[in-house]
Amino acid sequence: MxxxxxxxxxxxxxxxxxxxxxxxxxxxxxxxxxxxxxxxxxxxxxxxxxxxxxxxSFTSYSILEPGQWVGLDNYRELLHDGTFRTSIYNTLYYTFLFVPLSIVFGVAIALVLNMKIRGQGVYRTLFFIPSLVPPVATTIIWLWLLNPQFGLVNYWLEQIGIPGPPWLGSEHWSKPSLILMSLWGIGQAIVIYLAGLQDVPQDYYDAAEVDGAGTLLRFRHITLPLITPVIFFNLIMGMIGALQNFALPYTLTNGKGTPANSMMFMVMYLYTNGFGYLKMGYASAMAWVLFLIVITLTAVLFATQRRWVFYQGKE
Structure with missing residues (x-):
């Protein structure tokens, strides 16, 4: 073969x-x-x-000295540090109020700016400009506006018969004042919301209008679901930024967190211990606690986003 x-x-x-x-x-x-x-x-x-x-974070390192290994002593000390607990409360208070308000106001303003009106570009620019203002300049402007004696805000309130609060000089009004100042600078988020609104197909609105759906129904069943990915992005970024809030409260209080530590935030207290008292080991432990808080809240948001975030083309 x-x-x-x-x-x-x-x-x-x-x-x-x-x-x-x-x-x-x-x-x-x-x-x-x-x-x-x-x-x-x-x-x-x-x-x-x-x-x-x-x-x-496990040592007593202080820049000037190499420090010694102290194990979990820094973390144990944090548990008994009243100022640190206050800073956590202030940070979470600010985050849980500012972030939802920034989403509500950001979406509302973006809806208005998305309307076909004359001078549309001018209005969009006006709302975006505050986000470009440096924190120091923002502080100077709002210190004048919120001055309890001759500030414009209290003056306008008096004109309608409402007595103006002491704002930044009060322990109870200091954090709401800071939230108000922060809402003034959400121009970048507004631009992102505006881009999300313009990405919604016009065919959906036309079909809903033919079916007799009004403005509120179109917003509830078309606009809002289709911009949830943008809302989710701004929610994550806004939360991380709020937990790391530093520039405005530090500039307002010169790093002291007054009055009565009501403006003492976690990053401020971390900075004070690390660069003011040179307790770098203690400050590093604070940084890791803050990191764990950020990771935990971010994980919770990602775990729940499947229930309310809708992506186009996916059921």
């Missing part, structure tokens, strides 16, 4: 494969070389400080 013939592979095919393999290796090498500066920056400015802060 004749032996079966085996198909011979042309020599040029092997050479093409080897050339292709060499070319792919060069591409990988060039890719790594181009990404090397970014990788070095990630390791040097992100991962190393992250690992170092975790280590320092």
């Amino acid at each position: 004749a032996e079966p013939r085996t198909a011979s592979v042309p020599a040029y095919a092997d050479s093409r494969t080897s050339r292709k393999t060499k070319f792919e290796k060069k591409l990988r090498l060039f890719g790594v070389l181009f990404a090397l500066p970014w990788i070095a920056g990630l390791l040097l400015f992100h991962l190393y400080p992250l690992a170092a802060s975790l280590y320092y």
Whole structure:
């Protein structure tokens, strides 16, 4: 019997494969070389400080001295630190009030700015400009507006027969005042909401109008569900930003958190201990507690987003 013939592979095919393999290796090498500066920056400015802060949180490190290993003493001390507990309360109070209000006002203003009116671009610019104002300038403006003696806000309230509160000078009104100031600078979120509104297909509105749906029904069943991904994004980013609130309260109180620590936030207290008292180990422990709070709240939001976030094209 004749032996079966085996198909011979042309020599040029092997050479093409080897050339292709060499070319792919060069591409990988060039890719790594181009990404090397970014990788070095990630390791040097992100991962190393992250690992170092975790280590320092278990030590008495104070910049001037290397410190000693103290284990969980910093975390135990935090449990008995009244100012730290107050800072947690202030931070959560601010977050749970400011973030929902920023969503409500942001969506409402975006709906108004999405209307086809004359001077639309001017109005959009006016609402976006406050987000570009530096925190120090914002502080100076609002200190004047909320001054209990000659501020414009109390003046307008008196004109309609309402006695103006002491605002930033009161323990009970200081955080609401800060929330009011922060709502003034939600221009970036408004732009994102506006982009989400313009991404809603017009066909849905036309079909709903033919069916006799009014403005409120169209907003409830079309607009609101289709912009929930944008709301979810701003909710996550707003919550993380609110938990790290620092610039406005620090500038308003010069880092003291007055009156009666009602403006002492977690990042402010962390900064005071780390750079004011040089208690870097203690401040690192605070940073990790804040990190755990941020991670926990973010995980809760991601766990619940399937119930109320609707993406186009997905059932």
